Amino acid sequence: MWYHRLSQILCSTRHQLKGGFRLQALRYPCFQKRILAAPRWQHSAMGPLNGAWQQHEDHLELRYAGMVMRFDYVWLRDHCRSASCYNSKTNQRSLDTASVDLAIKPQTIRMNETMLFLTWPDGHVTRYNLEWLLKNSYEGQKQAVQPRILWNAEIYRQAQVLPVDFQSFLETQDGLKKFLQSFLLYGIAFVENVPPTREDTEKLAGRISLIRETIYGRMWYFTSDFSRGDTAYTKLALDRHTDTTYFQEPCGIQVFHCLKHEGTGGKTLLVDGFYAAERVLQRAPADFDLLSKVPLKHEYIENVGECHNHMIGVGPVLNIYPWNKELYLIRYNNYDRAVINTVPYDVVHRWYAAHRTLTTELRRPENELWIKLKPGKALFIDNWRVLHGRESFTGYRQLCGCYLTRDDVLNTARFLGLQA
Ligand SMILES: [Fe+2]
Numbered sequence: 001m002w003y004h005r006l007s008q009i010l011c012s013t014r015h016q017l018k019g020g021f022r023l024q025a026l027r028y029p030c031f032q033k034r035i036l037a038a039p040r041w042q043h044s045a046m047g048p049l050n051g052a053w054q055q056h057e058d059h060l061e062l063r064y065a066g067m068v069m070r071f072d073y074v075w076l077r078d079h080c081r082s083a084s085c086y087n088s089k090t091n092q093r094s095l096d097t098a099s100v101d102l103a104i105k106p107q108t109i110r111m112n113e114t115m116l117f118l119t120w121p122d123g124h125v126t127r128y129n130l131e132w133l134l135k136n137s138y139e140g141q142k143q144a145v146q147p148r149i150l151w152n153a154e155i156y157r158q159a160q161v162l163p164v165d166f167q168s169f170l171e172t173q174d175g176l177k178k179f180l181q182s183f184l185l186y187g188i189a190f191v192e193n194v195p196p197t198r199e200d201t202e203k204l205a206g207r208i209s210l211i212r213e214t215i216y217g218r219m220w221y222f223t224s225d226f227s228r229g230d231t232a233y234t235k236l237a238l239d240r241h242t243d244t245t246y247f248q249e250p251c252g253i254q255v256f257h258c259l260k261h262e263g264t265g266g267k268t269l270l271v272d273g274f275y276a277a278e279r280v281l282q283r284a285p286a287d288f289d290l291l292s293k294v295p296l297k298h299e300y301i302e303n304v305g306e307c308h309n310h311m312i313g314v315g316p317v318l319n320i321y322p323w324n325k326e327l328y329l330i331r332y333n334n335y336d337r338a339v340i341n342t343v344p345y346d347v348v349h350r351w352y353a354a355h356r357t358l359t360t361e362l363r364r365p366e367n368e369l370w371i372k373l374k375p376g377k378a379l380f381i382d383n384w385r386v387l388h389g390r391e392s393f394t395g396y397r398q399l400c401g402c403y404l405t406r407d408d409v410l411n412t413a414r415f416l417g418l419q420a
Helices: 005-019 021-027 029-036 073-078 130-136 137-141 153-159 166-171 173-186 197-206 273-283 286-292 345-362 406-415
Strands: 052-055 058-065 067-072 108-111 115-119 123-131 189-194 218-220 240-243 253-262 267-274 296-304 308-313 317-318 327-329 367-370 378-382 386-390 394-402
Touching: 005 137, 029 123, 058 073, 058 130, 067 073, 067 130, 067 137, 073 123, 115 130, 123 130, 130 137, 153 367, 166 173, 166 189, 166 197, 173 378, 173 406, 197 218, 197 253, 197 378, 197 394, 267 273, 273 327, 273 345, 286 317, 286 345, 378 386, 394 406
Parallel strands: none
Antiparallel strands: 052 058, 058 067, 108 115, 115 123, 189 378, 218 394, 240 386, 253 378, 253 394, 267 367, 267 386, 296 308, 317 327
């Protein structure tokens, strides 16, 4: 390892002269001391990705592959991947984080083309692969977002996303992967040639996830018999919404399979909520911001027959990750939105205006994808992203489906090498 000390000193002196620091440094000795002690970039042996580091009082600044990253010293000690600190067989931390001195600082730091080495006051050595740091740093995560194609009806139709065949979905890894790829990109995906039975629909769902049992049971099977206290169990039209907003964790994925319909109407409406939210962000960022910050309650109260339920879910309409502002969950259901009592009056009015902006986007006809569900064609909907609704219908309509555990669907996708 070698350092470019001379060039740094020259560079730093030039900078001081340019900025007029030198004069001040001469006049005030303490200031001079500060300048001399200022951190400097230390370079690794010249690798293709040109790494360099700078030691600061409370953090390490690392430049690698064109990115500047900052690491707190406790973080660097806590994430040590040595055999005594981390069990690489179970991928679990062995180090007791509470045992790390919060004022810890490395005694020595060195770096080569691929690795960073930190020696701690007790002599313990931590080695980090620079690629690993790049991937796992806050700065790296800020740039990483889930690949998605946001769509309106035209974009989705133009994409000509192919459905996956039932047998291929069930029996081949390739079929399953293709299905999950389009599901992750668009938030909806279809499987064709599914035998129109409840059992086969269950088999289909079980291929990618555990079925999430809810107050509606494991598999739901409904007609317009008003057997439950919910509009879904009628023949009425349903405006766009996401389901189970009244759960603290709304159901991740919904599966629909129409087993029979003898009558008219009943087309299914799909709207990409993330597309609409993105439009709000572009056109009215203050509205987007408010919708992502104001928590609201959604509620389900049912007293029909033997069913007695009172569910409450709390959260903003738009849920974003704080580190990269990526939207990951939209909670939108005007039917189930509860009394607004979590917001002061002056914010309430602004919230209604922001909600109107989003609703306007969600209701634009060009954003509506209408499809007729038919026996044999099962639809999977990302309930955290895509809103669904339906037009009113006549006749006998039998629909079956279920909710899936989001964690399990994403787990299957990751297992197949997809980013999820
Ligand atoms: Fe619904």
